[in-house]
Amino acid sequence: MALTITKAQRDALYDQILDRLSGIGDVWLAVGAKNYDAARRLGRDYSDDLRLVTDDLGWGEGVPGGIELTTPPDVLRRVFGRLHDSAVSHTASQAHEWAEAKEMEERNRVVTEVCRNVLANLDAAEAEGR
Secondary structure, X not given: OOEEEOHHHHHHHHHHHHHHHOOOOHHHHXXXXXXHHHHHHHHHHHHXXXXXXXXXXXXXXXXXXXXXXXXXXXXXXXXXXXXXXXXXXXXXXXXXXXXXXXXXXXXXXXHHHHHHHHHXXXXXXXXXXX
């Protein structure tokens, strides 16, 4: 069974994986702390991520069109499971801030609209008074 993703999906996955890879130094921190279980887990996680990028997603802009995923299913399950959990967690942690931003955006829209209307009315009244 061929699994294919779109260019937009590839780009989103690629960006999230690159964000994750910025923490690859944590492997060495775990080794330095003699926390070999954590080092093993992190090493596997980063290895999986790198494999998906190297084998399927490509580095940089990638290729246009659909991308067939050829990475073994066990690796895909681990990577996509982690990426899914990370995206859900990030969305949940940002929900309050995003709601506040939406409220601010709406308030700014209303203020812009009312200012534009009042200023237009003042200009019209001034023009009539001349």
